[in-house]
Amino acid sequence: MGTPDFAVASLQTLVENGCEVVGVITATDKPAGRGNKLRASAVKEYALSQGLTVLQPPNLKSKKFLKTLEALKADIQVVVAFRMLPAVVFDMPPMGTFNLHASLLPQYRGAAPINWAVINGEKESGVTTFFIEQQIDTGKIIFQEKVPIGEEMSAGDLHDELMKIGAGLVLKTVKAIESGDYPQIDQVLAEEMKDAPKIYKETCAIDWEKTTEEVYNQIRGLSPYPAAFTFINEERFKIFKTEKVEHHHNVAVGSFITDHKTFLNVATKDGFLSIKELQMAGKRKMLIEDFLKGYRFA
Numbered sequence: 267m268g269t270p271d272f273a274v275a276s277l278q279t280l281v282e283n284g285c286e287v288v289g290v291i292t293a294t295d296k297p298a299g300r301g302n303k304l305r306a307s308a309v310k311e312y313a314l315s316q317g318l319t320v321l322q323p324p325n326l327k328s329k330k331f332l333k334t335l336e337a338l339k340a341d342i343q344v345v346v347a348f349r350m351l352p353a354v355v356f357d358m359p360p361m362g363t364f365n366l367h368a369s370l371l372p373q374y375r376g377a378a379p380i381n382w383a384v385i386n387g388e389k390e391s392g393v394t395t396f397f398i399e400q401q402i403d404t405g406k407i408i409f410q411e412k413v414p415i416g417e418e419m420s421a422g423d424l425h426d427e428l429m430k431i432g433a434g435l436v437l438k439t440v441k442a443i444e445s446g447d448y449p450q451i452d453q454v455l456a457e458e459m460k461d462a463p464k465i466y467k468e469t470c471a472i473d474w475e476k477t478t479e480e481v482y483n484q485i486r487g488l489s490p491y492p493a494a495f496t497f498i499n500e501e502r503f504k505i506f507k508t509e510k511v512e513h514h515h516n517v518a519v520g521s522f523i524t525d526h527k528t529f530l531n532v533a534t535k536d537g538f539l540s541i542k543e544l545q546m547a548g549k550r551k552m553l554i555e556d557f558l559k560g561y562r563f564a
Contacts, residue, residue, distance in 0.1 A: 267290075267291040267292070267343060267344065267345045267346070267348040267351075268290075268292060268309045268345065268346040268347050268348050269292050269293045269307045269308070269309055269347055269348060270307065270308055270309070270347050271308045271429070272346065272347045272368070272425065272428075272429045272432075273308070273309050273346035273347045273348070274308050274309055274312045275429045275430060275432070275433040276344065276346045276366060276432060276433045276436040276437075277290065277309060277312060277313065277346075278312060278433070279433040279434065279436065279437050280344070280436065280437060280440065281316055281318075283437055285437070285440060287316075287318055288319065288338045288339065288340050289318070289319045289320075289321060289335070289338045289340065290309060290310070290313040290318050290319065290320050290321070291320075291321045291322075291323065291335075291348070292307045292309040292310045292313070292320065292321075292322055292348075293307050293322065293349075294322045294324055295307075295310075295322070310322070319338070321334060321335070326349075326351060326352055326355055327352050327354065332354060332355070335355065335358065336358060340358075340359045341359055341360060341361045341444075342359055342361045342362065342363070342364070342440060342443055342444075343355075343356065343358070343359050343362075343363035343364075344363075344364060344366075344436060344439075344440065345363060345364065345365040345366070345398065346365070346366045346432070346436065347366075350402060351363065351398060353400060356398040356399075361443050361444075362397050362398075362443070363397065363398045364395050364396060364397050364398065364405075364408060364439060364443070365395070365396060365397075365398050365403075365405075366393060366394070366395055366432050366435065366436050367379065367393065367394045367395075367396065367403055368380050368391070368393055368425075368428045368432065369383065369391060369392065369393075369394065369462065370390075370391065370392040370393075370394060370410055370412065371394040371396060371403060371407060371410070371453055372403075372404075372453040372454070372455055372456065372459065373456065373459065373460050374391075374460055374461065374462040375402065375403035375404070375461060375462060376402075376403065376461050376462035376463050376464070377462060377463060377464040377465075378462045378463065378464060378465050379391070379462040380421050380424050380425050380428065381421045381462070381465055381487050381488060382460065382461070382462040382463075382487070383415065383424065383462075383487075384415060384419065384420065384421045384424060384483060384486055384487035385483055385484050385487030385488070386460060386483070386487075387479065387480075387483045388415055389414065389415055390412050390413065390414050390415055391412075391413050391415055391424060391428065392410055392411050392412040392413050392428070392431075393410065393411055393413070393428050393431055393432040393435050394407055394409070394410045395407070395408040395409050395410075395435055395436065395439040396408055396453075397450065404453060405453075406450040406451060406452060406453070407449070407450075407451040407452075407453060408439050408442070408443075408448055408449060408450065408451075409435055409438060409439055409442070409448075409449070410435075411431055411434075411435055413427050413428060413431055418486070419486065420486040420487075420489040420490065420506075420507070421486065421487050421488060421489060421490075421491075422489060422490045422491070465488070465492060469488070470488055470492055470493065470494050470495055471494075471495060471496075472484065472485070472494050472495065472496040472505065474496070474519050474520040474532060474533065474534055474535075475519050475520075475534075475535055476534065476535055477534060477535050477536050477537075478510050478511075478512070478534045478535070478536055478537040478538065478539055479510070481508075481534055481539055482508055482510055482539060485505050485506070485507070485508050485539075486507070486508075489506045489507060490506060493505070493506060493545075496532075498522065498563075499563065501546060501547065502546075502547050503544050503545065503546055503547075504544060504545040504551075505541055505543075505544050506542075506543040506544065506545070506551060507541075507542040507543035508539040508540060508541055508542055509539070509540045509542055510537065510538075510539060510540075511531055511537055511538035511539065511540050512537055513537060513538070514536065514537065515533055515537070515538065517533050518533065519533050519534065519535060520532065520533060521533045522563065523538070524558065524563065526558055526562075526563070527555070527558055527559075528554075528555055528558070529554065530554055530557075530558065540554075541554055542554050544557060
């Protein structure tokens with residue numbers, strides 16, 4: 267059960283390692299692009315290329331879907347980047363239903379663990395497989411694997427790394443459950459718990475009153491999607507990449523400093539950030555040198 271690219275890697279790994287995938291459950295086709303044509307999910311596209319049975323239930327509690335799901339006689343259900351399941355679904359298979367989550371649970375429970383780990387300046391993240399229970403992201407842990415977060419790593423970079431490592435962990439988990447030899451570890455809450463709620467528009471607005479480090483982490487934690495944004499000459503820009511410029515200043519926070527050729531620096535609370543990659547609304551993403559060639563500041 268899964269929908270985006272992140273889930274395709276796990277499905278592909280299961281298929282290529284001889285696991286019998288009796289069915290794939292994914293989101294319904296959604297309108298996309300300029301023509302607003304219906305587009306299948308990444309998981310559906312891969313599943314169809316492999317001749318797998320695909321189900322796209324609008325309602326996971328509908329009698330028709332539950333009857334079809336039961337008829338597949340799955341031993342295990344694997345969930346990767348899907349939606350919440352009702353108990354009648356996750357309790358169905360005899361060997362249980364497990365989820366791959368892109369954090370080291372119990373930290374960063376929620377919808378956007380990859381983004382928030384980078385936004386918060388974490389030095390490591392990872393992936394966790396755990397059995398699904400009624401409360402989201404709270405079930406018994408099966409396996410975990412840690413991944414370091416580099417100083418310049420974006421959420422997109424971390425996503426790709428966790429997708430790859432997670433696919434291997436899903437296969438390891440399936441094989442362990444199949445053999446009957448696997449751990450079930452209770453989640454022990456830490457003194458400081460960090461959540462990973464859904465990213466909203468206000469999360470993406472850059473507040474230059476924050477420190478250089480905080481803004482730097484926010485920008486890379488939201489890159490490439492949904493992307494942090496700011497305003498230049500009252501025009502909205504998405505900012506994808508910056509570099510820290512470590513020195514103090516006496517200019518107004520949020521001021522733009524540029525030579526109109528090679529750099530565009532913005533004053534933060536305690537220094538500057540040098541913008542390296544940005545995008546004006548309705549335009550393509552650009553390196554700062556290319557942007558400055560054609561843009562004039564008021």
